[in-house]
Amino acid sequence: MGKVLKYSFYDLIRSRWSYIYFLFYLALGFVLLFLNNDLSKAVITLMNIIIVLVPLIGTIFGTMYYYNSKEFTELLLAQPITRSHIFLGQYLGVAGSLSFSLALGLGIPFVAYGLLKSNAIFDFTLLLVTGVFLTLIFTALAFNIAISNENKIKGFGYAVLLWLFMAVIYDGIFLLSLIVFEEYPLDTFSMVATAFNPIDLSRTLILLKLDISALLGYTGAVFRKFFGTQIGFWISILVLTLWIVLPILRLQYKANRKDF
Amino acid sequence: MVRNLVFLTFLFVLFSGEAIADTVMVCSSCTIKSIQEGITVAKEYDTVLVKKGTYYEYNIHVDKPLTLKGENYPIIDGQKKGEILKIISDNVTIDGLFIINVGVSYTTDFAAIRVTKSENFTIQNVVLEKLFFGIYLEKSSHGTVYHNKIIGNAKDEYNSGNGIQLWYSHFVNVSHNHVQGTRDGIYLEFSDNITITKNTSTKNLRYGLHFMFSDNDVYTENTFEGNGAGVAVMFSRNIDMVNNTFKKNWGTSAYGLLLKEINDAKIRNNTFEENTVAISIEGSNRITYQNNDFVKNGWAIRVIGACYTNSFMGNNFLHNSFDVSYNSRLNDNEFRSNYWSNYTGYDLDKDGIGDVPYRPVKLFSYIANRTPETIILLRSLFMDIIDFSEKVSPVFTPDNLKDAQPLMKKRL
Numbered sequence: 001m002g003k004v005l006k007y008s009f010y011d012l013i014r015s016r017w018s019y020i021y022f023l024f025y026l027a028l029g030f031v032l033l034f035l036n037n038d039l040s041k042a043v044i045t046l047m048n049i050i051i052v053l054v055p056l057i058g059t060i061f062g063t064m065y066y067y068n069s070k071e072f073t074e075l076l077l078a079q080p081i082t083r084s085h086i087f088l089g090q091y092l093g094v095a096g097s098l099s100f101s102l103a104l105g106l107g108i109p110f111v112a113y114g115l116l117k118s119n120a121i122f123d124f125t126l127l128l129v130t131g132v133f134l135t136l137i138f139t140a141l142a143f144n145i146a147i148s149n150e151n152k153i154k155g156f157g158y159a160v161l162l163w164l165f166m167a168v169i170y171d172g173i174f175l176l177s178l179i180v181f182e183e184y185p186l187d188t189f190s191m192v193a194t195a196f197n198p199i200d201l202s203r204t205l206i207l208l209k210l211d212i213s214a215l216l217g218y219t220g221a222v223f224r225k226f227f228g229t230q231i232g233f234w235i236s237i238l239v240l241t242l243w244i245v246l247p248i249l250r251l252q253y254k255a256n257r258k259d260f
Numbered sequence: 261m262v263r264n265l266v267f268l269t270f271l272f273v274l275f276s277g278e279a280i281a282d283t284v285m286v287c288s289s290c291t292i293k294s295i296q297e298g299i300t301v302a303k304e305y306d307t308v309l310v311k312k313g314t315y316y317e318y319n320i321h322v323d324k325p326l327t328l329k330g331e332n333y334p335i336i337d338g339q340k341k342g343e344i345l346k347i348i349s350d351n352v353t354i355d356g357l358f359i360i361n362v363g364v365s366y367t368t369d370f371a372a373i374r375v376t377k378s379e380n381f382t383i384q385n386v387v388l389e390k391l392f393f394g395i396y397l398e399k400s401s402h403g404t405v406y407h408n409k410i411i412g413n414a415k416d417e418y419n420s421g422n423g424i425q426l427w428y429s430h431f432v433n434v435s436h437n438h439v440q441g442t443r444d445g446i447y448l449e450f451s452d453n454i455t456i457t458k459n460t461s462t463k464n465l466r467y468g469l470h471f472m473f474s475d476n477d478v479y480t481e482n483t484f485e486g487n488g489a490g491v492a493v494m495f496s497r498n499i500d501m502v503n504n505t506f507k508k509n510w511g512t513s514a515y516g517l518l519l520k521e522i523n524d525a526k527i528r529n530n531t532f533e534e535n536t537v538a539i540s541i542e543g544s545n546r547i548t549y550q551n552n553d554f555v556k557n558g559w560a561i562r563v564i565g566a567c568y569t570n571s572f573m574g575n576n577f578l579h580n581s582f583d584v585s586y587n588s589r590l591n592d593n594e595f596r597s598n599y600w601s602n603y604t605g606y607d608l609d610k611d612g613i614g615d616v617p618y619r620p621v622k623l624f625s626y627i628a629n630r631t632p633e634t635i636i637l638l639r640s641l642f643m644d645i646i647d648f649s650e651k652v653s654p655v656f657t658p659d660n661l662k663d664a665q666p667l668m669k670k671r672l
Contacts, residue, residue: 178634179631182631210639223636
């Protein structure tokens with residue numbers, strides 16, 4: 001698996017798209033910090049961007065890579081390599097290089113503007129961790145979609161739809177159901193519904209840092225326990241990890257059974 | 261001859277002075293061993309000097325004008341039996357005592373120091389611990405409460421008392437006190453013309469400072485941090501609130517400042533930081549909010565209802581989750597020349613004033629008022645989209661609620 005991972009990773013690191021992705025974050029970081037020298041404010045803005053953008057890039061790039069490297073994959077399949085190693089290696093190569101671009105692209109400007117000496121370092125680390133989690137999750141989902149669809153156009157369509165659903169539509173349905181059922185106690189429901197969407201989950205992780213004063217205004221006991229203590233943070237991390245593990249397991253399962 | 265005359269005059273002044281103000285010593289090895297005895301022995305305008313030591317006394321009555329002064333903070337331990345010091349005479353000064361263990365009762369408001377129907381009192385440098393009520397002024401006017409430290413350990417509202425309480429007391433100056441862990445830090449009821457300055461009120465169960473039916477009061481340069489709610493001003497008129505800091509008042513129904521039925525107040529140069537609700541306003545009219553800073557609050561201003569002719573000018577709204585929330589579609593309040601960190605407009609003529617008006621009420625705040633659980637969708641893309649559409653064409657939020665001249669740069 002290490003060999004496949006290495007090939008995929010180096011292949012991607014040298015590709016144009018990785019550079020563009022990297023340069024985009026680099027420019028974003030520098031521009032944000034140039035416009036207002038305040039590190040913590042820049043972190044807030046970045047959080048808003050990352051939550052939407054990282055999943056989008058993850059899904060698109062994941063499906064794209066899978067379809068583009070299909071011939072290479074078939075070549076590898078002819079070799080005596082375990083199937084799951086091939087796909088896992090490719091997956092980790094894509095997710096790794098994307099995370100690498102993200103971390104480096106944002107890290108350089110922030111370190112240049114004195115991150116290490118400021119107290120925004122924890123927020124920034126959280127930002128990177130969330131970004132990496134989202135990359136891992138959405139690349140895994142993208143591989144799942146790609147492996148289940150032979151048709152490229154269909155695969156892309158599903159991938160974009162998945163992103164749109166997670167980023168926007170899910171919250172719309174969520175909000176509507178909250179309003180429709182407002183007569184009932186809803187705090188458990190809202191916490192569970194949040195856990196089913198990795199984007200929402202990462203958002204709550206960030207809310208915990210930024211808007212804790214507003215969140216504590218609500219009366220629900222479950223809410224209180226979740227947001228008022230460290231429990232919320234650890235549960236979010238745990239569920240995010242599950243969101244990575246489950247798609248990978250399905251990917252392995254599919255890869256082992258697929259007829260190429 | 262002249263020299264002799266001067267000397268005689270000096271002696272005369274010296275002796276007559278002594279005749280007016282004697283000092284009565286109280287200590288464990290003195291002839292007078294208890295404070296109550298000292299007060300009984302002392303003549304009017306004497307000083308009762310209490311030496312260092314522990315005195316197990318309660319219900320001490322100060323019934324004549326005198327100065328009760330502690331040396332190196334003598335401890336008066338009330339053994340939880342009741343009230344400790346009761347002043348029922350004019351012109352009394354209490355200075356430098358350490359009073360602990362006030363009795364707790366469900367029927368009587370026992371206080372560490374109670375001043376009843378007296379004038380020109382001074383209570384200063386007193387430390388109170390393990391108390392029920394701290395300093396209780398009833399129908400006492402023209403006094404000073406200065407530089408005291410009141411540390412309670414209140415757990416429940418029903419069996420705890422207030423740090424400093426004023427009831428029907430006027431023209432009192434409360435300054436440089438530190439109050440923590442009581443029910444209400446400072447509580448005013450029917451007390452007019454009170455000045456409250458440079459106090460710190462923290463970790464109180466209910467309010468840091470609480471006004472009820474009290475008019476023409478001023479409070480400046482105080483700090484209220486981590487209370488159930490910072491300051492509650494209710495049913496009062498003409499209150500001036502200047503240069504105060506309201507910090508970290510977190511929780512359900514926790515406010516930095518709660519205004520209820522307040523008219524004609526001025527709120528200037530205050531800082532509100534990280535409160536769940538910075539200012540909650542209900543039934544309050546003709547109030548001017550000027551040059552305040554609202555930083556990182558959940559809600560900067562929450563208007564609940566029936567508020568007319570208030571004006572918000574020159575305030576900084578910095579990174580609040582919600583800047584303003586309204587629960588009605590009616591608006592009679594004016595927002596002008598504030599700085600809003602969420603403002604996204606432009607300034608083409610470069611006069612420092614944004615060219616497009618800012619609408620501080622988001623649709624989401626309207627939704628969150630209706631269904632509080634939706635707060636979990638804060639900062640989601642979907643919410644941003646519907647907020648944007650509401651901004652373009654207001655349907656749910658008051659149409660005329662806008663800042664027509666938002667500042668481009670933060671007021672310093």
